[in-house]
Amino acid sequence: MPLSLPGYAGDWLERSLDRQVRLAVTGLSRAGKTAFLTSLVNQLRHAGLDARLDMMNCAREGRLLGAQRQTQPDLSVPRFPYDQALAALEGTPPAWPPATRGISELRLLIRYKSRTNSRHFLGEQRTLTLDLIDYPGEWLLDLPMLRQSYHQWCEALSAQLTGRRRRFAEGFLNQVSALDPAGTADEQQLADISAEYARSLNTARNEGGYTWVQPGRFLLPGELDGAPVLQFFPWPLEQLGDPAALAELPADSNYQTLARRFEHYKRTVIGPFYRQHFRRFDRQIVLVDVLSALNAGPDVFDDLRHAIATLMQSFDYGSRSLLSRLFNPRIDRLAIAATKADHVTPEQHDNLLSLVQALMAEPLRDLRYADIPVKSLSLAAIRATQARTVEHEGKRHPALKGTTQSGEEVLMFPGEVPPRLPDADFWQRQGFDFTAFRPAPQTSGEALPHIRMDSALDWLLGDKLR
Amino acid sequence: MNDPRPGRRFDVQDDATAKKTTAPEAPAFEQHFVPVDPAPGARYQLDSVHHPLEEEAPPEQIDSALDHALAKPKKRRWGLLSVLAGTLIMGGVQAVETFQNAWFGGDWVSGAWSVLGLGVVTLAGTSLTKELFRLKRLRRHARLREDIDTRIMDTQMDGDRMKALCDRLRQQMGLGNRDPHWQDFLQAHQAHHNARETRDLFGHYVLAPRDASARRLITRMSSETALLVAISPVTLIDMGLMAWRNLRMIDRLAALYGLELGYASRLRLFRAVLANMAFAGASELATEVSMDLLSMNLASRLSSRAGQGMASGLLTARLGIRTLKMLRPLPFEDDRAPKLSDLRRQLWQQMKRVDDGKAGKGRADNV
Numbered sequence: 158m159p160l161s162l163p164g165y166a167g168d169w170l171e172r173s174l175d176r177q178v179r180l181a182v183t184g185l186s187r188a189g190k191t192a193f194l195t196s197l198v199n200q201l202r203h204a205g206l207d208a209r210l211d212m213m214n215c216a217r218e219g220r221l222l223g224a225q226r227q228t229q230p231d232l233s234v235p236r237f238p239y240d241q242a243l244a245a246l247e248g249t250p251p252a253w254p255p256a257t258r259g260i261s262e263l264r265l266l267i268r269y270k271s272r273t274n275s276r277h278f279l280g281e282q283r284t285l286t287l288d289l290i291d292y293p294g295e296w297l298l299d300l301p302m303l304r305q306s307y308h309q310w311c312e313a314l315s316a317q318l319t320g321r322r323r324r325f326a327e328g329f330l331n332q333v334s335a336l337d338p339a340g341t342a343d344e345q346q347l348a349d350i351s352a353e354y355a356r357s358l359n360t361a362r363n364e365g366g367y368t369w370v371q372p373g374r375f376l377l378p379g380e381l382d383g384a385p386v387l388q389f390f391p392w393p394l395e396q397l398g399d400p401a402a403l404a405e406l407p408a409d410s411n412y413q414t415l416a417r418r419f420e421h422y423k424r425t426v427i428g429p430f431y432r433q434h435f436r437r438f439d440r441q442i443v444l445v446d447v448l449s450a451l452n453a454g455p456d457v458f459d460d461l462r463h464a465i466a467t468l469m470q471s472f473d474y475g476s477r478s479l480l481s482r483l484f485n486p487r488i489d490r491l492a493i494a495a496t497k498a499d500h501v502t503p504e505q506h507d508n509l510l511s512l513v514q515a516l517m518a519e520p521l522r523d524l525r526y527a528d529i530p531v532k533s534l535s536l537a538a539i540r541a542t543q544a545r546t547v548e549h550e551g552k553r554h555p556a557l558k559g560t561t562q563s564g565e566e567v568l569m570f571p572g573e574v575p576p577r578l579p580d581a582d583f584w585q586r587q588g589f590d591f592t593a594f595r596p597a598p599q600t601s602g603e604a605l606p607h608i609r610m611d612s613a614l615d616w617l618l619g620d621k622l623r
Numbered sequence: 624m625n626d627p628r629p630g631r632r633f634d635v636q637d638d639a640t641a642k643k644t645t646a647p648e649a650p651a652f653e654q655h656f657v658p659v660d661p662a663p664g665a666r667y668q669l670d671s672v673h674h675p676l677e678e679e680a681p682p683e684q685i686d687s688a689l690d691h692a693l694a695k696p697k698k699r700r701w702g703l704l705s706v707l708a709g710t711l712i713m714g715g716v717q718a719v720e721t722f723q724n725a726w727f728g729g730d731w732v733s734g735a736w737s738v739l740g741l742g743v744v745t746l747a748g749t750s751l752t753k754e755l756f757r758l759k760r761l762r763r764h765a766r767l768r769e770d771i772d773t774r775i776m777d778t779q780m781d782g783d784r785m786k787a788l789c790d791r792l793r794q795q796m797g798l799g800n801r802d803p804h805w806q807d808f809l810q811a812h813q814a815h816h817n818a819r820e821t822r823d824l825f826g827h828y829v830l831a832p833r834d835a836s837a838r839r840l841i842t843r844m845s846s847e848t849a850l851l852v853a854i855s856p857v858t859l860i861d862m863g864l865m866a867w868r869n870l871r872m873i874d875r876l877a878a879l880y881g882l883e884l885g886y887a888s889r890l891r892l893f894r895a896v897l898a899n900m901a902f903a904g905a906s907e908l909a910t911e912v913s914m915d916l917l918s919m920n921l922a923s924r925l926s927s928r929a930g931q932g933m934a935s936g937l938l939t940a941r942l943g944i945r946t947l948k949m950l951r952p953l954p955f956e957d958d959r960a961p962k963l964s965d966l967r968r969q970l971w972q973q974m975k976r977v978d979d980g981k982a983g984k985g986r987a988d989n990v
């Protein structure tokens with residue numbers, strides 16, 4: 158346990174009083190997690206001053222007093238780089254917070270005035286402790302591997318290897334086909350093929366726009382770069398024979414070596430990450446970047462749907478009682494957000510919302526079955542555009558005004574968002590043109606503009622701030 | 624509706640915004656209906672206009688008795704109205720005639736009488752028109768409210784149009800454009816807010832301050848009524864008091880939401896409220912009030928006079944809350960509506976005080 162006993166006991170006390178919340182901000186890489194966290198901290202710090210939190214009850218009633226950052230409980234984990242993120246946003250030209258390369262934590266103390274009856278004897282001013290973590294979205298993809306054996310993993314990935322994805326993996330497939338599962342393992346050869354596999358993952362992600370790429374550490378190895386634990390790969394199923402025969406192979410065979418490394422990866426890399434950071438959540442927000450997926454095409458879109466459905470199985474959901482709050486916290490309330498909503502005109506938000514609901518239909522059904530309250534919303538953590546209407550040939554059209562990443566100022570209509578999962582017809586017309594915007598210039602020290610951060614906060618924390 | 628092509632860019636100078644959009648026109652709808660004789664086996668062109676069979680939806684239960692009461696009466700009482708108008712006109716003509724005769728005949732007494740009559744006729748006429756006018760306003764108010772309530776579900780309804788409706792509500796409530804609450808609302812409202820969010824914001828920034836005053840008013844008036852009834856000795860006076868206080872409360876609640884009520888509209892509302900209470904279940908009312916009393920073990924702890932006061936106070940409060948729910952330009956969101964239980968404690972304490980005050984005297988009477 159990295160926590161000292163008094164601190165741990167203190168956490169318990171807070172938990173039993175229901176004054177501590179651990180919020181899971183879940184999303185694949187580039188979904189907007191870092192932007193969301195930056196905006197969340199920013200809005201809460203500016204609450205009651207210049208932050209516009211009109212859909213948040215506690216704030217609009219004037220009861221939210223503000224928030225302060227505090228040293229996080231686990232001192233061995235870096236602190237969430239809020240100041241750097243803000244500095245980037247306030248720079249000239251403004252830039253998005255840099256991509257996340259490792260794990261970081263943040264503890265926020267939220268001060269508010271209670272209006273419940275217990276305020277008469279417990280005091281009116283209360284503090285809610287909010288624990289947040291940020292991590293590279295790539296690493297999240299590893300969680301489902303915890304429940305798979307090496308053979309099952311090969312099976313799952315081989316099934317996915319179709320279409321464009323297969324093209325990206327061409328080089329890797331060629332190299333593996335020369336390898337014999339029963340042959341004696343050659344360190345160098347395995348290392349080379351693994352490197353080739355990692356390269357194919359990188360192209361699939363960066364050029365193809367695919368989100369479902371496993372193992373996630375291959376993309377962002379961090380301090381594990383070059384270690385043998387990262388030297389394995391999924392063997393295409395068609396090249397493997399009967400599973401029973403494979404299990405009989407000697408320990409130094411290629412297949413057994415890879416299987417061993419896979420297990421080791423699970424045990425030493427994914428396991429600790431999961432245990433230390435991905436349990437004990439009380440609330441969750443799932444960020445989904447549907448717009449980028451729409452932009453990239455049908456297979457990427459399907460890929461995203463599959464990735465999210467699989468990911469959601471790695472979290473514990475259930476209702477809370479005093480006991481479960483103390484010993485086995487579970488997520489008892491959930492928000493699903495379509496991020497970067499400032500990329501579309503306001504009248505498209507309804508469609509965006511129903512699209513994200515359609516995309517998440519399967520997990521939503523499970524959550525409903527588990528009786529977990531879910532709210533879906535479209536949000537932009539940091540609003541980069543302004544909604545406008547344009548007079549064009551005698552008619553008025555909705556439009557967005559913003560500055561593109563390359564610095565060009567534009568006034569445009571990005572297109573209609575399909576309200577349902579897009580059909581072939583939509584992809585033919587390619588009804589969407591997504592332009593990445595640069596954040597709007599910020600006056601230093603002012604609250605960041607946003608879309609529906611207040612609704613999200615109200616849903617996730619509102620009941621704790623009464 | 625694919626008019627602006629996706630990714631279409633406009634000139635940055637083109638930006639004509641700031642002013643809000645008017646409703647976009649409905650797309651021109653071309654009809655390709657080819658009339659065919661519906662002979663057996665007749666086929667229609669696939670692209671002809673067709674609709675789903677209209678299902679006979681069961682008429683919706685009218686929940687609000689207000690709408691019921693304010694709906695145009697099916698049979699206008701033209702007879703009554705014309706008799707009234709005729710009487711007024713005839714009375715006026717006759718008064719003028721009598722006055723002329725008196726003027727020439729020097730009959731001062733009948734002249735004075737006719738002037739008096741004319742005055743009465745004018746007064747009656749003006750108040751009648753005023754009543755009709757105010758009744759109409761109340762009806763318009765109810766319609767707007769209903770409009771907002773039903774159209775919130777409409778997908779076509781976006782935040783801008785809801786904002787326009789809210790603006791109409793503001794005008795009806797008699798708030799100026801510079802009203803601080805309205806300005807707060809304008810500040811809070813942003814382009815991305817949808818109809819529901821806009822309504823929520825309007826509710827919070829413009830209506831909530833009024834709701835608070837309304838709540839205070841109900842508390843005050845119901846406890847006043849309770850007190851008056853508790854100390855008045857005669858039942859007949861009790862009933863008169865109740866009627867008077869209740870009508871007055873309705874009037875003042877209406878004024879809070881910018882409605883000016885005449886006698887007719889007040890009576891009408893009163894009737895509607897009573898009807899609503901009856902619809903909502905006379906039994907519910909009876910049980911709730913008696914439960915309220917029982918739960919405080921009233922029988923054994925309050926004198927019968929104070930008990931009566933308490934009961935009429937509770938009734939008044941209940942009536943006030945119902946009226947409030949009807950008059951509020953937007954229905955309350957889920958749990959924000961004021962509850963009877965909030966008022967109960969206050970009434971109870973007041974009645975206890977009445978009892979304590981009278982205790983000494985009561986004992987002296989009993990001896």
Ligand SMILES: Nc1nc2c(ncn2[C@@H]2O[C@H](COP(=O)(O)OP(=O)(O)O)[C@@H](O)[C@H]2O)c(=O)[nH]1
Nearest residue numbers: 186187188189190191192253497537538539541
């Ligand atoms: N316009 C806009 N872009 C956003 C927003 N949030 C994120 N982005 C874009 O998405 C990119 C990735 O966001 P980031 O927060 O780093 O994603 P993460 O990998 O999930 O942490 C950013 O660099 C931005 O370009 C937003 O609210 N509005």
Ligand SMILES: [Mg+2]
Nearest residue numbers: 190191256257
């Ligand atoms: Mg990040």
